[in-house]
Amino acid sequence: MLHIEELYIQPDATVLEAMKKLDETGQRILFVAPEGRLEAVLTDGDVRKYILRGGELEGPVSGAANYRPVSLPVAERGSAKAVLEEKGIDALPLLDKKGHILDIVFASGFDIDNRKPAGLPVVIMAGGLGTRLYPYTKILPKPLIPVGELPIIEHIIHRFRDFGCRKFYLVVNYKKNMIKSYFNDLEKDYEVEYIDEEEPLGTGGGLCLLKGKLDEPFFLSNCDILIDADFGDIYRRHKESESIITMVCAFKHFTVPYGVVDLGENGEIRAMREKPEMNFLTNTGVYVVEPRVIRELEDGKKQGFTDIIERYRAAGDRVGVYPIREQSWMDMGQMEELDAMRRKLENQ
Template sequence: MEAISRFFVTKDITIRQAIERLDQTAKKLLVVVEDKKLIGVITDGDIRRWILKNGDIKRSVSLIMNTSPVFLNREEKDKCIELMKAHSIEAIPLINDSREVVDILFWNEVYDNQFKYYNTNDIPVMIMAGGKGTRLHPYTKIIPKPLIPIGDTPIVERIINRFLEFGFNDFYLIMNYKKDMIKAYFNGEQPYQLNFLEEDSPLGTAGSLSVFENNIQSTFFVSNCDILIDINYSQLLNYHKKHHYKMTVVTALKNYEIPYGVFTLNEKGAISTLREKPQYELLVNTGMYVLEAELLSYIPKESYFDMTDLINQCLVNSEPIGAYPIRESAWLDMGEFKAMQNMVERLKL
């Protein structure tokens, strides 16, 4: 009982506190209890839907919790896989006859693989591996950023391995800086399809995608080569398809605290309010995207063009673009020394 109590919360905590608790447990489910009895659950998806409604995360979790959760009596434990598949969920609480939660079953622990929300076999993954990584000098003066090891594995290989967990099998490395070193690292047969695209000159974070305009007819992923995103990629794909977006941007809910008292003024220039060290939550771009192939026509040929340029072009043309908010802890960024050290620490390498 002590082991699962870390997943227990009451309905009085704030959504921000629930996010912090999810970070601590490194799981995607919290169980809302009253006298140890099950009254609801909170998942990543519940928090995501609240954020997409611009909800205030200082409010109570009672506003977002599922008060009719799927659960099993502990004697019915053997039905968990069937029930998870039927309801497309990754965790189920077990209760006793008094409705007290006695255990929680997680799909990846019971079934020893990742839950699939959508078929990913024919979805290409473009990894933008051509940048110079100037923020990581002097390391990147010697080796390209994609090959910088996180523990004993280069970051680009960790990105590929994460996609492999969800059934992706078709990868493209888009290279420029020290491209021969990247190709040499992957020399030999791989247990997946790996293709190399070499830029003659830097084309930004989207410019080189124009070469695929006549070759890709389907949905595809794009990822920067210095990030790791700890989410279910098949669920992200399912979300993108369900909402009929032309592009879905993976965004992280990042908390910023102003380390000072902040004043607001009235119309006469006198102080009207003071907020001491206010906190703000902002949705920031993580560097991972899901796109439909028709957007490739917006990218100019052989010209420098960033993904932000493509997003702006989509907005001008009223293309539907979605955001997929994730917790900040699910986004690991290697762009700078401090972030790289944080990535190593978070992965406990």
């Protein structure tokens, strides 16, 4: 169990430090509370908005935090549930008369679901060979490889289903009859439609097979990743930004385990950096896509979805980004990543 102090962050801490602390605590909120007195709150949503405004990861959390936080006097604890529901927030600090945090009431303790419904159709690209997971995929198609008690594709579907998505299109090719048999025998509260890909068309080309089936925005997902995100909020952001495609991206923080040498002219050393740190956004393989993309695809052309994105960017269409934390993204594309995903799901 966390102590309150573990959720405190200093106002001069960096946004990057705050992101790491959000991951470490497993909560979606931190409190700027010097000497225990509440000044501001910082949620993962605040961090996301800060980044999208162009904020630097090395900037202070004071530039991202909300300095008008919702709180209650500790004597009004009985009103906490109503306030959490009314404000749609995850946590509510309870204060003494001097503004010190005495307790925090979390929405999860009241079984309140603050997530926003999405309800969009979902297209899952489930036809690949899964060569990076050989020899598993010699026997099973990648979508049916078990992660815990369920195959990976069911984990993916359940994440979307929790946000009201009930229609799923599976683009299938390799060992497609095994995938169809699995879902046909499964008791489920959602609908699955199979899109047969006779020839491999890539993660983008296979979408042309959905022409005439989708006339509304949809989620697109690879079949080897899981993200822990608010799909309703992703869609809201997509519509507000008027993007043709929104890419869900995860922040990665990577420390090079070696000293790095930069060369100048004539082979002399220009600079030396000992174990430099890198911060970057990486594509998770989950998108919100406008139906126009399907209508404009060339039939039968093999292409990746990133090729489609680049074409729209070059034409001046807006492609948005929805950033999530590194710990909110799990990838099973390689053996070691598959094992890591299994361990993480077992601990949830």
